[in-house]
Amino acid sequence: MRLNSLLTDKKASILEKWFDVIIETYPPDTASFLKNRNNSFANPTGSTISQGIEDIFDELLRGLNREKTSQFLDDIVRIRAVQDFTPSQALSFIFPLKRIIREELAAEIAGKHLSDEILALESEIDGLALSSFDIYMKCREKIYDIKANEVKRSTFRLLQMANLINDTNGEEPDLEGSNNLKIKRGEVKK
Amino acid sequence: MATKFTAKPDELSKIDYKPPKKGWLDTPAEFKEHTFCWGAKAKNLNIVEFPNARDWSPAEEDWKLPENWQEIVLEGIKDRLGKYRSFKLFMDICVRCGACADKCHFFIGGGDPKNMPVLRAELLRSIYRKYFTASGKMLGKIAGARELTLDVLKEIWYYYYQCTECRRCSVFCPYGIDQAEITMVGRELMNLLGLNTDWISAPVANCYMKGNHLGLEPHTIINSMEFFLDDIETITGIKIKPTFNRKGAEILFVTPSGDLFADPGTYTAMGYLMLFHELGLDYTWSTYASEGGNFGLFTSNEMAKRLNAKIYAEAKRLGVKWIIGGECGHMWRVVNQYMDTWNGPADFLEEPVSPITGTIFENAKSTKMVHIAEFTADLIKNGKLKLDPGRNNHLKVTWHDSCNTARGMGILDEPRYVLRNVCNHFHEMPEDTIREKTFCCGSGTGLNASENMDLRMRGGFPRANAVKYVRNNYGVNMLANICAIDRATLKASMEYWVPDVSVCGLHELVGNALVMTGEKERTQDLRLEPLPEKEAKE
Ligand code: SF4
Ligand code: SF4
Numbered sequence: 132m133r134l135n136s137l138l139t140d141k142k143a144s145i146l147e148k149w150f151d152v153i154i155e156t157y158p159p160d161t162a163s164f165l166k167n168r169n170n171s172f173a174n175p176t177g178s179t180i181s182q183g184i185e186d187i188f189d190e191l192l193r194g195l196n197r198e199k200t201s202q203f204l205d206d207i208v209r210i211r212a213v214q215d216f217t218p219s220q221a222l223s224f225i226f227p228l229k230r231i232i233r234e235e236l237a238a239e240i241a242g243k244h245l246s247d248e249i250l251a252l253e254s255e256i257d258g259l260a261l262s263s264f265d266i267y268m269k270c271r272e273k274i275y276d277i278k279a280n281e282v283k284r285s286t287f288r289l290l291q292m293a294n295l296i297n298d299t300n301g302e303e304p305d306l307e308g309s310n311n312l313k314i315k316r317g318e319v320k321k
Numbered sequence: 322m323a324t325k326f327t328a329k330p331d332e333l334s335k336i337d338y339k340p341p342k343k344g345w346l347d348t349p350a351e352f353k354e355h356t357f358c359w360g361a362k363a364k365n366l367n368i369v370e371f372p373n374a375r376d377w378s379p380a381e382e383d384w385k386l387p388e389n390w391q392e393i394v395l396e397g398i399k400d401r402l403g404k405y406r407s408f409k410l411f412m413d414i415c416v417r418c419g420a421c422a423d424k425c426h427f428f429i430g431g432g433d434p435k436n437m438p439v440l441r442a443e444l445l446r447s448i449y450r451k452y453f454t455a456s457g458k459m460l461g462k463i464a465g466a467r468e469l470t471l472d473v474l475k476e477i478w479y480y481y482y483q484c485t486e487c488r489r490c491s492v493f494c495p496y497g498i499d500q501a502e503i504t505m506v507g508r509e510l511m512n513l514l515g516l517n518t519d520w521i522s523a524p525v526a527n528c529y530m531k532g533n534h535l536g537l538e539p540h541t542i543i544n545s546m547e548f549f550l551d552d553i554e555t556i557t558g559i560k561i562k563p564t565f566n567r568k569g570a571e572i573l574f575v576t577p578s579g580d581l582f583a584d585p586g587t588y589t590a591m592g593y594l595m596l597f598h599e600l601g602l603d604y605t606w607s608t609y610a611s612e613g614g615n616f617g618l619f620t621s622n623e624m625a626k627r628l629n630a631k632i633y634a635e636a637k638r639l640g641v642k643w644i645i646g647g648e649c650g651h652m653w654r655v656v657n658q659y660m661d662t663w664n665g666p667a668d669f670l671e672e673p674v675s676p677i678t679g680t681i682f683e684n685a686k687s688t689k690m691v692h693i694a695e696f697t698a699d700l701i702k703n704g705k706l707k708l709d710p711g712r713n714n715h716l717k718v719t720w721h722d723s724c725n726t727a728r729g730m731g732i733l734d735e736p737r738y739v740l741r742n743v744c745n746h747f748h749e750m751p752e753d754t755i756r757e758k759t760f761c762c763g764s765g766t767g768l769n770a771s772e773n774m775d776l777r778m779r780g781g782f783p784r785a786n787a788v789k790y791v792r793n794n795y796g797v798n799m800l801a802n803i804c805a806i807d808r809a810t811l812k813a814s815m816e817y818w819v820p821d822v823s824v825c826g827l828h829e830l831v832g833n834a835l836v837m838t839g840e841k842e843r844t845q846d847l848r849l850e851p852l853p854e855k856e857a858k859e
Contacts, residue, residue: 157432158432158433158434160434160437161428161432161433161434164422164423164428165432170753171786172751172753172754172783172786172787172790173423173429173753174423174429175429175430175782175783175786176429176430176432176782179786209817209818210430210782213431213774213775213778213779213817214431214432214775214779215353215431215432215433270817273816273817274355274774274775274778274817276816277774277813277816277817278771278774280813280816281771281809281812281813282771284583284584284809284812285579285582285583285809
């Protein structure tokens with residue numbers, strides 16, 4: 132894998148460029164704040180993106196472990212899924228990696244017949260983009276679940292009082308992972 | 322008017338996602354879906370006799386404003402500049418040093434520059450300059466002044482309902498400029514035009530008429546308590562019989578109604594009931610002062626005052642000596658910062674003295690209202706409670722300082738002291754995210770609606786990020802706090818950001834640990850889940 136060792140050599144500058152392009156999707160005043168990564172608690176967005184892309188890049192070099200990569204993508208997508216972006220904008224952060232790698236390795240690619248390896252890598256990156264799409268959808272679905280759960284939580288006692296719930300087994304409503312208004316503390320009385 | 326959540330095809334084909342570079346003064350607010358709350362309904366504004374009541378929607382182009390809306394706003398500003406010296410000062414003294422710029426959770430988590438506190442203030446300050454300063458009148462834009470146009474009005478509305486009045490920014494401002502107070506004035510101005518949100522104005526109307534946010538009547542409140550009492554009996558074998566509206570009780574107990582109706586606040590309410598029973602406290606609940614929360618504070622000074630007065634009127638009617646307040650956040654900003662000026666001093670009450678320890682609560686000399694965390698910390702300090710912290714061994718707890726109690730009144734150490742006594746595993750979040758520098762839950766000041774969930778998640782991210790850190794490093798699985806809004810909203814925020822962390826109130830943990838006289842051997846915690854050791858023994 133000649134490409135891998137080249138990528139390892141260029142890792143720092145590739146990541147720096149990748150980070151910058153992502154940060155530039157934010158308004159200029161925000162971008163200058165996000166670039167300062169000294170304190171991950173003061174700047175969780177910038178730090179998470181920075182850490183996330185490094186982890187993803189390392190996975191690419193190692194050969195993707197789907198589960199791990201998915202977690203790293205999740206860290207970034209989860210943030211962008213609730214920020215001021217359209218879905219395409221939110222997920223736009225993956226693709227520039229292809230261009231950056233080609234730019235960084237321009238001379239090497241031309242000289243050393245790397246195009247097969249590059250193509251394989253690029254299709255891995257496309258795969259990342261597709262996984263990101265799944266993650267994005269899950270995040271948005273989660274938001275709708277949370278809204279529904281909040282309503283259920285705030286009305287549970289009231290339903291109970293209105294005697295709509297048959298309180299026999301003394302359990303809390305099962306709010307996680309259920310989309311319909313299913314109340315586990317008992318059945319809703321007919 | 323609200324932007325849909327999709328890109329147009331021609332936008333998609335342009336791969337350049339860089340946002341345009343334009344001055345903030347010239348960029349009107351774009352009302353993005355899932356970031357703003359629905360408009361107030363006429364019927365709720367009419368109940369409290371607010372002006373310009375009508376049904377309206379922020380998403381519509383036409384806000385159905387009164388003809389002379391501009392005049393109303395400018396008069397309103399003038400009036401408040403005269404009335405509140407702090408407002409005048411905050412309009413004048415900002416040197417735009419930028420120290421506050423990156424301290425707001427909405428900016429940190431969302432990235433919209435207009436959520437930088439300095440810019441949020443500038444939205445209103447630019448109007449102040451234009452109409453109330455000589456330089457602004459003459460030099461206009463060069464002096465940072467601008468006309469009050471319809472776009473500008475909408476922009477102020479949009480961003481003043483994206484500030485939780487948490488005051489984090491003010492901690493970092495060398496001049497102590499408090500954006501929370503500027504936001505309060507901004508929202509007062511909006512209320513002159515009937516531009517409150519539904520999520521705030523409905524609880525205000527309900528509280529005004531019935532005494533609590535949901536508008537529940539006495540029998541409903543008493544019924545709800547029955548469920549807790551049954552659960553407590555199941556857990557401890559003890560049947561507690563609290564009193565309601567009892568004249569001549571020594572103490573009136575007031576807590577946010579969320580503790581009675583929304584999990585996980587309900588477990589905290591069970592904790593109060595158990596504690597007071599064990600102490601044999603001469604106290605009563607009221608079904609009229611049945612709300613510690615005060616959404617008036619998110620509306621206007623006047624409205625907050627009217628709602629706060631109801632608690633004291635009830636204390637007077639019942640003839641109690643003093644008041645204990647439950648785990649609420651903004652209730653305490655009201656009591657600690659404003660009550661005395663509005664409705665105080667409460668001379669008909671007595672200076673609070675703990676009947677158990679004899680401690681005099683001098684800090685409550687004028688308001689006569691003691692925070693339950695102070696009350697309980699004092700009990701523990703004086704060795705009056707028998708506690709078994711091992712019953713919370715299944716929980717690895719971290720502490721969220723609620724903005725209002727921490728920054729607003731300095732309750733920092735009392736809850737930590739209680740925590741250390743009722744549980745064995747307590748881990749602090751990183752220094753920059755706790756105590757005075759605590760991060761807001763992201764949904765305070767009546768922003769805890771559901772239609773603005775994206776905004777709430779952005780605002781909640783910095784807090785959640787710190788929780789994630791203690792989860793990863795210490796296995797933390799419980800986020801404790803003393804605020805009813807936190808208990809509801811952090812639950813949502815955790816579900817999104819750190820799904821394996823639950824949320825609880827301080828007195829839920831107290832209730833778990835409290836060894837009560839005559840109790841049976843406990844096998845369940847207040848959530849009716851098996852205690853870990855007991856499970857292991859079986
Ligand atoms: S008070 Fe809080 S929410 Fe408002 S601008 Fe300051 S930091 Fe942001
Ligand atoms: S820190 Fe204070 S003086 Fe500096 S920009 Fe912010 S509000 Fe203005």
